[in-house]
Amino acid sequence: MKNTLRELRVRMAHAGFALTFCLSPVGAHAGEIHALVRDKTGKGVVDAVVVALPANRSAGNAGGASATIIVDQVNKEFIPYVLPVQVGTAVNFPNKDNIRHHVYSFSPAKNFELPLYMGTPASPVLFDKPGAVVLGCNIHDWMIAYVYVSDSPYFAKTGADGKANLTELPPGDYTLRAWHPRLAGKEEATERKVAVSRTGAVEATWDIGLTPEFRIRRAPIPGQRGY
Amino acid sequence: MTVWKWVLPFVWGLHALDASAGWLDEVGLELRFDDNLTRAQLDRDIKSDTALVVSAAAGTGYQLTDNGRLSLTLTLSGSAYQRYEGLNNLNAGLELAYRWKFGLGPYVPELRLSGSATRLDYRDAPRDGWLYLGEIAIAKRLSDRSGIRMSYRVEQRESDTVADRLRPAIAADVFDLTSQNLSFGGDYAIHPEYVFSAAYTIRDGDIVSTTRRNLPVFLASSAIAADPVFGSGRFAYKMKAITRSLSLGVSRVVGGQASFTLGYEYLDSRAKGGIDYEANLVRATYLYQF
Ligand SMILES: [Cu+2]
Numbered sequence: 001m002k003n004t005l006r007e008l009r010v011r012m013a014h015a016g017f018a019l020t021f022c023l024s025p026v027g028a029h030a031g032e033i034h035a036l037v038r039d040k041t042g043k044g045v046v047d048a049v050v051v052a053l054p055a056n057r058s059a060g061n062a063g064g065a066s067a068t069i070i071v072d073q074v075n076k077e078f079i080p081y082v083l084p085v086q087v088g089t090a091v092n093f094p095n096k097d098n099i100r101h102h103v104y105s106f107s108p109a110k111n112f113e114l115p116l117y118m119g120t121p122a123s124p125v126l127f128d129k130p131g132a133v134v135l136g137c138n139i140h141d142w143m144i145a146y147v148y149v150s151d152s153p154y155f156a157k158t159g160a161d162g163k164a165n166l167t168e169l170p171p172g173d174y175t176l177r178a179w180h181p182r183l184a185g186k187e188e189a190t191e192r193k194v195a196v197s198r199t200g201a202v203e204a205t206w207d208i209g210l211t212p213e214f215r216i217r218r219a220p221i222p223g224q225r226g227y
Numbered sequence: 228m229t230v231w232k233w234v235l236p237f238v239w240g241l242h243a244l245d246a247s248a249g250w251l252d253e254v255g256l257e258l259r260f261d262d263n264l265t266r267a268q269l270d271r272d273i274k275s276d277t278a279l280v281v282s283a284a285a286g287t288g289y290q291l292t293d294n295g296r297l298s299l300t301l302t303l304s305g306s307a308y309q310r311y312e313g314l315n316n317l318n319a320g321l322e323l324a325y326r327w328k329f330g331l332g333p334y335v336p337e338l339r340l341s342g343s344a345t346r347l348d349y350r351d352a353p354r355d356g357w358l359y360l361g362e363i364a365i366a367k368r369l370s371d372r373s374g375i376r377m378s379y380r381v382e383q384r385e386s387d388t389v390a391d392r393l394r395p396a397i398a399a400d401v402f403d404l405t406s407q408n409l410s411f412g413g414d415y416a417i418h419p420e421y422v423f424s425a426a427y428t429i430r431d432g433d434i435v436s437t438t439r440r441n442l443p444v445f446l447a448s449s450a451i452a453a454d455p456v457f458g459s460g461r462f463a464y465k466m467k468a469i470t471r472s473l474s475l476g477v478s479r480v481v482g483g484q485a486s487f488t489l490g491y492e493y494l495d496s497r498a499k500g501g502i503d504y505e506a507n508l509v510r511a512t513y514l515y516q517f
Contacts, residue, residue, distance in 0.1 A: 100290050104331055113331065115293050139290065141333040141368070213419045214371045216333055219486040220253060220516040221414060221424055221478050224376075 031196035033166040036205040037158050037178050044162020045208065047082040048180040052154040052166050052196075055173035068124075070094055071135065071145060073101050076218070078135060078145030082181065084155045085147060090124035102138035109133050109149055132179065142218040146181050169196045176204055184209035252300060255282040255514040263506035264311065265437040265457055266496065272438040274457055278314070280306045286322075296326045302345070313351035313456030320345030320358075336367040347384075351456045354402055356386035372416040380408040382432070390452035393462075398450040401463040406432020422478045430470040434496055436504065437463045447500040468498040476510075485515040 037048040072079040073095045085091060095101050095118050103114040109131030114121050116139075127133065130151035137143035148155075154174070156164035178190040194202045257280040265274045286300030302320040322343035329335045345358040364378035386402040393399065412426030437454045438444055439461060445451065447466045454463035476490035490510040497503040 099288075102293060106332065116290055136332060138293070138328065138331050139296075214416050215419070216368065216371050217416075217422065217480055218484055218516065219478070219480040220514040221422060221486065222255075222257075222476065222488050222490060222510070222512045222514060223426070223474075224414075224424075 030167065031169045031171055031198060032201035033154075033169065033174075033176065033194065033196065034201050034203050035156065035158070035164045035166065035176070035178070036203075037162045037164070037180070038205065038207050039210050040207060042207070044158070044160065045180060045210065046158055046160045046162065047080075048158040048162070048164070048178055048183075048206075048208070049082065049084040049148045049150070050156055050158065050164045050166065050204070051084075051150045051152050051177045051179070052169060052174040052194075053152045053177070054154070054170070055175070068092055071147065072096055073103075073137070073143070076137075076140045076143060078137075078143055080145065082146045082148060082157060084157050085127055085149055086153050086155070087130050087149055087151050088126070088128060089149075090126045091147060092120060092124040094120040100139065101143070103135060104138060105133050105135050107131065107133040110147070132181070140218075142216045144215060148179055171196055171198050178206045178208060180208060180210065182210040182213055184211050250285050250287060251517050252284040252286055253282075253514060253516045254284075255512060256280070257282070257510055257512040259306075259511075260509045261506060262508070263494075263504060264314070265461075266434055266504050266506065267436055267438050268444070268502060268504045269438065269441070272441075272461075274311065274437075276308050276310045276314075278306045278308045280304060294328045294330070296328075298322075298324050298326070300324070302343075311456055313349070314354075315350040316354070317348045318345050318358075319348075333368050334370075336365055339364045339366070353386065353388065353390050353452065354456075355388075356384060356402060359383045359385075373414065375411075375413040377412075378408075378410045380410070382406045382408065393451055393453070398465075399452045401435055401450045401452045401454075401465040403450075404433035404435070404465065406430050408432075417477075420480045422480075424474075424476045424478065426472075426474045428470075428472045428474075430472070432467065432470075433465050434468045434470060434498070435463050435465055436502070437461050443500050444502055447498045447502045466498045466502065468496045468502075470494060470496040481513075484517070485513065488512045488514070 033052055035050040037045045039045050069085055069089055070092045071083055093103050093114055100116045100118050102116050105112055109129045110127050110133045112125055127147060127149045130149050133147040133149060135145045154166050154169055156166050158164040173195050176192050176194055177187055179187045190206055194204060196202055259280055260277045262275040263273050264276050265272055267273045282304035284300050284302045286298055288296055288298040290296050300322045305317045306315060308314045320343050322341055324339060324341035327338045341362045343360045347356050347358055349355055360380060360382050362378055362380040364376060366376035368374040384404040390399045408428055408430045410426055410428040414422050414424035416422050436444060437457050444464045448464035450465040452463050454461045472492055472494045474490060474492040476488050478486045478488035481487050492508040494506040
């Protein structure tokens with residue numbers, strides 16, 4: 001009996017976060033936003049980022065990224081294609097390939113360069129300004145990915161069904177936005193105001209216009225090998 | 228068709244390499260139709276044929292600096308013709324290339340210098356030899372939809388043996404050829420999955436035209452040898468010509484790393500003495516890049 005109790009205490013200590021979470025079920029003290037991003041044909045849009053900006057900015061301190069966040073390079077591609085992070089997050093760019101990559105960005109939100117490297121760079125890149133950051137590789141021109149830097153801790157990325165859930169939201173007024181790498185028009189144009197209460201979930205749906213996806217292609221063109 | 232004796236093992240070999248090696252760059256399969264394989268002027272001499280071409284490129288690259296890359300590539304290709312089996316060939320080449328990117332990002336210009344030596348092994352032994360290429364090319368991507376490039380290339384082909392002279396005073400080295408090629412090209416994505424490409428090339432150098440005995444061709448030629456590949460009583464004539472070619476293609480992405488391309492090429496060669504020929508080539512190409 002004693003042993004069982006100790007074991008339980010150890011397990012509780014290990015599972016501290018999950019336990020706290022279970023004791024305060026979602027809905028009792030926090031609201032949710034169920035977002036759906038669709039294209040003009042009504043199909044769910046994957047890799048869209050939905051952000052909730054609290055009207056009361058002091059509510060925007062929750063979360064914070066302490067865990068190591070990474071953008072991998074695997075088989076000459078970035079993974080994931082879209083990574084949403086909060087302002088102040090450091091991101092690592094480990095290279096899992098056995099060839100060197102040269103990661104860079106010209107974006108105003110973060111202009112940086114990780115010259116030719118293999119393995120994991122010594123220090124991560126700090127994303128300290130909000131905005132979309134386009135990543136490229138100078139060796140493989142087709143490699144592209146986006147880090148979306150949010151100035152709110154409340155954001156989520158849509159899955160293949162176009163759905164994303166924002167949870168643990170303190171009750172209050174929020175401005176919602178949807179962003180996508182191929183969003184036609186400005187992100188601000190997607191803004192809408194919602195009130196999140198302690199209980200229940202707010203549904204938010206966007207039908208966004210997408211520009212055609214003209215990416216530099218990896219697939220070869222006959223007679224152009226070596227370019 | 229005995230040609231499959233070596234085409235099939237070759238394809239199998241590629242398959243095996245695919246599974247084990249990370250150094251394989253590209254494999255390809257092409258069906259090519261040429262409506263004037265003989266590069267002949269008169270209808271009676273014009274022969275057309277279709278070839279199946281299997282190719283592979285493997286190699287290593289050395290990123291010497293942030294902008295400079297040296298690569299050594301081994302290329303292998305095999306062609307099997309439907310009718311003119313004497314043209315069946317197996318080629319193996321080694322290319323050394325240096326690519327320089329003028330800065331950071333996909334839109335900076337690139338310079339590429341390359342040299343290669345390729346062993347040519349034909350069913351028809353007189354065509355065996357070596358092909359040497361030297362090229363300087365510049366390319367620039369204009370947007371995520373379009374790019375342009377320009378290249379200058381010198382080619383030299385040297386055959387292992389020279390056929391017996393038909394007349395003591397007439398050279399017979401019909402497959403020893405040199406040429407200079409200037410090419411301009413571009414591509415444009417007409418759809419996220421389809422790229423249209425076009426290239427215009429001017430070639431100044433030796434061509435080989437295979438015909439029956441032909442006085443005007445004889446007068447324009449610098450070497451003559453019997454060419455039984457296209458039948459008895461056929462002769463290969465080497466002559467200097469200006470060849471202009473326009474090639475057009477539409478290439479579709481297949482699963483990210485591969486493409487299927489339909490291409491058309493028009494060739495127009497003009498030699499002195501009013502000797503000229505036209506040829507039309509149609510290609511269906513599958514390429515997979517690792
Ligand atoms: Cu790369």
